């Protein structure tokens with residue numbers, strides 16, 4: 001038996017190069033988007049679920065997926081709640097890094113590589 | 120869990136990496152090995168067609184199904200936090216995999232040499248999305264060992280790196296991630312150079 005008994009029809013094209021940060025709308029919220037809470041925003045008047053998200057996020061930064069897991073809510077529901085909190089200024093979203101055509105991207109990738117090698 | 124363990128640095132930029140491959144190839148193991156948190160499983164709702172549901176209205180519909188995906192985290196520095204998503208390989212989950220590819224830096228495709236062709240699906244999905252990836256071979260008891268050239272040919276690899284890995288070992292798993300980031304960096308530099 002050889003490895004090439006089954007051969008895959010490959011079709012690699014050049015990798016995509018995308019733009020910068022997505023906007024803070026629901027569509028722009030990724031499962032890996034990091035959420036940083038603004039402690040200066042009043043919590044009064046927030047719906048119960050929004051309040052739960054804020055209670056979780058105020059002590060420190062977490063991703064959308066972690067919020068979903070900690071609150072045991074589906075990711076799609078968390079995105080809706082978080083989008084509202086982003087719009088009201090309670091949460092600031094930081095989208096996952098994707099390389100763009102900029103020197104910053106190469107620097108950042110280099111930092112990721114160095115950090116992994118140091119582990 | 121201490122709160123300092125729960126949270127990531129507020130200054131960090133998230134980086135998303137996908138871990139793909141067929142049933143029982145080691146996806147969950149890989150995420151567990153690398154993750155600094157007890158891997159969380161997030162329940163995602165999908166339509167039967169396999170699209171992630173992204174609207175509250177749809178969630179009330181009855182033709183959605185719940186799937187769990189592996190989810191892990193590794194804080195690399197005050198500036199960088201890695202998020203790992205291991206997605207199920209069955210074709211009915213392709214829609215979910217496609218939604219996860221948005222915003223991802225790249226992917227690792229796990230291969231078991233007893234059933235190489237079972238990983239073709241994942242590779243094709245990543246290629247379609249034009250997302251950088253590496254192929255990582257997990258060796259199981261009794262799995263055949265092939266020469267790299269033979270594997271590269273079978274997998275129709277272009278310039279994607281091929282690495283050997285033991286997903287149960289941290290050092291080895293880290294090696295797979297390094298290969299991915301190095302590959303993306305090389306590619307990025309070639310592009311910059313060509314500009």
Ligand SMILES: Nc1nc2c(ncn2[C@@H]2O[C@H](COP(=O)(O)OP(=O)(O)OP(=O)(O)O)[C@@H](O)[C@H]2O)c(=O)[nH]1
Nearest residue numbers: 141142143144145146147148257258259285286287
């Ligand atoms: N020898 C060896 N065993 C491994 C390796 N990675 C995982 N395993 C074992 O393979 C089995 C399946 O691993 P999982 O991590 O559950 O596989 P999975 O891809 O998450 O499987 P599904 O979620 O069911 O698709 C477990 O018993 C692991 O301990 C590896 O690199 N080498």
Ligand SMILES: [Mg+2]
Nearest residue numbers: 146147148189
């Ligand atoms: Mg699994």
